[in-house]
Amino acid sequence: MNAIAFTGVTKKYGDVVAVDGLTLDIPIGSTVALLGPNGAGKSTSINMLLGLLRPTSGDIKVFGNGPDQAVTRGDIGAMLQEGSLIPELTVRESVDFIRRLYPDPLPLDEVLRMADLTDLAGRRADKLSGGQTQRVRFALAIAGGPKLLLLDEPTAAMDVESRRSFWDNMRAYAAQGRTIVFATHYLEEADENSDRVVVIARGQVVADGTAAEIKSGVAGHAVSFRLGSQSAAGLDALSGVSAVEIQADRVTLRTGDPDATVEALYRKTTLDVRDLQIHGADLEDAFLALTKES
Amino acid sequence: MPHYLKIELLRMFRNKRYVIFVVVFPVVFYLLYSNLWGSEVDQATGVKASVILMVSMAAYGALAASIMSSAVPWAQERQSGWLRQLQITPLPGWAIITTKLIASMVLVLPSLLLVGLAAVLTQHVSLPVGEWFGLIGALWIGVIPFVALGLTIGSLLPPDTAQPVAMIGMFGLALLGGLWFPVDIMPSAMKSIAHVLPSYDYASIGWNIVAGDAPETSAVLGIAGWAVALGALAVLAYRRATVRA
Numbered sequence: 086m087n088a089i090a091f092t093g094v095t096k097k098y099g100d101v102v103a104v105d106g107l108t109l110d111i112p113i114g115s116t117v118a119l120l121g122p123n124g125a126g127k128s129t130s131i132n133m134l135l136g137l138l139r140p141t142s143g144d145i146k147v148f149g150n151g152p153d154q155a156v157t158r159g160d161i162g163a164m165l166q167e168g169s170l171i172p173e174l175t176v177r178e179s180v181d182f183i184r185r186l187y188p189d190p191l192p193l194d195e196v197l198r199m200a201d202l203t204d205l206a207g208r209r210a211d212k213l214s215g216g217q218t219q220r221v222r223f224a225l226a227i228a229g230g231p232k233l234l235l236l237d238e239p240t241a242a243m244d245v246e247s248r249r250s251f252w253d254n255m256r257a258y259a260a261q262g263r264t265i266v267f268a269t270h271y272l273e274e275a276d277e278n279s280d281r282v283v284v285i286a287r288g289q290v291v292a293d294g295t296a297a298e299i300k301s302g303v304a305g306h307a308v309s310f311r312l313g314s315q316s317a318a319g320l321d322a323l324s325g326v327s328a329v330e331i332q333a334d335r336v337t338l339r340t341g342d343p344d345a346t347v348e349a350l351y352r353k354t355t356l357d358v359r360d361l362q363i364h365g366a367d368l369e370d371a372f373l374a375l376t377k378e379s
Numbered sequence: 380m381p382h383y384l385k386i387e388l389l390r391m392f393r394n395k396r397y398v399i400f401v402v403v404f405p406v407v408f409y410l411l412y413s414n415l416w417g418s419e420v421d422q423a424t425g426v427k428a429s430v431i432l433m434v435s436m437a438a439y440g441a442l443a444a445s446i447m448s449s450a451v452p453w454a455q456e457r458q459s460g461w462l463r464q465l466q467i468t469p470l471p472g473w474a475i476i477t478t479k480l481i482a483s484m485v486l487v488l489p490s491l492l493l494v495g496l497a498a499v500l501t502q503h504v505s506l507p508v509g510e511w512f513g514l515i516g517a518l519w520i521g522v523i524p525f526v527a528l529g530l531t532i533g534s535l536l537p538p539d540t541a542q543p544v545a546m547i548g549m550f551g552l553a554l555l556g557g558l559w560f561p562v563d564i565m566p567s568a569m570k571s572i573a574h575v576l577p578s579y580d581y582a583s584i585g586w587n588i589v590a591g592d593a594p595e596t597s598a599v600l601g602i603a604g605w606a607v608a609l610g611a612l613a614v615l616a617y618r619r620a621t622v623r624a
């Protein structure tokens with residue numbers, strides 16, 4: 086059975102079409118990234134799954150039922166894009182309160198541990214930093230032990246260190262056979278933490294597959310090295326290269342296939358390649374490439 | 380639900396604004412006023428001012444508590460996204476407004492009891508046991524329209540406007556309802572306003588009880604009418620605030 090099934094779902098705000106005929110199935114147990122730029126319709130889709138918004142047309146099922154039923158049964162937990170806590174309550178009080186609203190919650194200490202909050206449990210919400218608040222919101226999302234976890238840009242406001250442990254915690258939660266959907270702007274984040282990436286633009290699915298599949302379809306990688314005083318002639322003819330950019334003494338080759346480009350660089354040229362760097366596709370490039378097609 | 384109630388009470392007791400306006404103010408003003416005029420005696424009823432002031436300040440405290448603990452916290456929860464956090468849990472929608480009503484009513488008790496205690500301890504006020512129960516019971520149940528008003532304000536307005544509107548509503552009702560100055564010394568235009576306000580009906584039920592009289596039917600009907608009207612308004616406003624479009 087699918088955890089989530091969108092069938093021809095459209096959501097309009099007046100004239101603005103936020104979600105445009107979205108059809109998408111997400112099987113139980115998968116971890117899916119919703120990747121898209123600002124205004125793509127990610128939050129609107131997530132809020133419709135939670136019954137906070139109603140589709141203008143189309144149908145949404147969560148574990149075979151309507152969103153309201155799924156929420157009432159405690160099947161869904163979510164970290165919305167925005168939201169703050171009750172300032173006067175401590176971390177433990179808030180988490181325990183939300184936990185007890187669910188029929189089959191996780192033990193309190195386990196929730197605190199899974200969100201790295203054990204040391205902050207006694208602190209009042211108005212004394213938390215932005216990143217710490219995010220962790221509490223993650224704890225609220227998992228406290229009820231929901232089968233489906235929805236995360237809307239969960240790492241906003243987190244530093245590099247917290248991001249890493251956040252994703253570790255999320256994977257630990259996913260490993261218990263649960264379904265996870267998260268929204269993000271970053272292909273790398275999607276790549277590292279999901280087993281399927283759904284790229285959304287203007288309310289529609291523009292690409293759907295594993296991160297590797299998505300990236301390979303995109304000329305968004307780059308290979309760069311120190312060129313010094315050597316000539317750049319012929320670099321644009323190397324396999325995979327779509328553009329050549331020179332800045333100071335560095336050259337950057339835009340490519341859809343970095344492996345092939347690097348190989349050609351060594352085999353087909355006599356250049357002295359110094360300080361080679363390979364950059365993954367970033368969202369900007371991926372997105373530009375993907376929306377061009379549609 | 381009992382746990383939700385506990386959480387609501389806990390957070391208000393930690394809220395400085397609530398504690399100052401609701402718990403400290405009425406007691407301090409009672410001590411001040413009763414020191415100045417406590418021993419005067421009302422000509423019509425023969426009741427000492429220390430007793431009348433006790434009713435007035437308890438009524439003010441309860442009025443303040445019911446509005447302060449409902450309007451602004453609720454407006455803040457809507458704006459901050461806490462309401463949505465609750466809406467995506469199995470907690471049913473009606474449980475939120477019901478818990479808020481019950482929590483506000485519990486939060487009214489400290490000011491009622493503390494003003495009464497201050498009156499007993501400093502002015503040696505003594506009433507028959509039945510009158511104590513009648514007074515506290517009436518002032519307790521009688522706050523329902525004010526809680527409903529607070530919840531309506533919190534449902535309709537964002538926190539930065541809910542705050543001044545709740546304050547003006549609270550002081551306006553207290554002042555015009557005769558809780559700070561007797562209605563008898565007001566100009567006649569104000570007097571006629573006072574007589575239609577729920578705060579006047581509310582306090583006059585208390586004044587009647589300490590005078591040993593039964594509350595006037597008009598006051599009881601007045602409060603009941605306001606409770607029904609504002610209660611209905613609160614439910615409508617709550618529906619509007621929680622609608623899913």
Ligand SMILES: Nc1ncnc2c1ncn2[C@@H]1O[C@H](COP(=O)(O)OP(=O)(O)OP(=O)(O)O)[C@@H](O)[C@H]1O
Pocket residue numbers: 098101102103104121122123124125126127128129130166
């Ligand atoms: N309440 C609203 N009223 C009118 N338009 C809205 C409303 N909410 C969202 N929109 C519009 O709907 C579109 C989709 O918004 P949505 O918030 O779903 O995007 P998103 O993918 O989550 O973007 P972001 O990455 O910025 O969070 C945008 O064009 C947005 O302006």
Ligand SMILES: [Mg+2]
Pocket residue numbers: 127128129166237
């Ligand atoms: Mg969003």
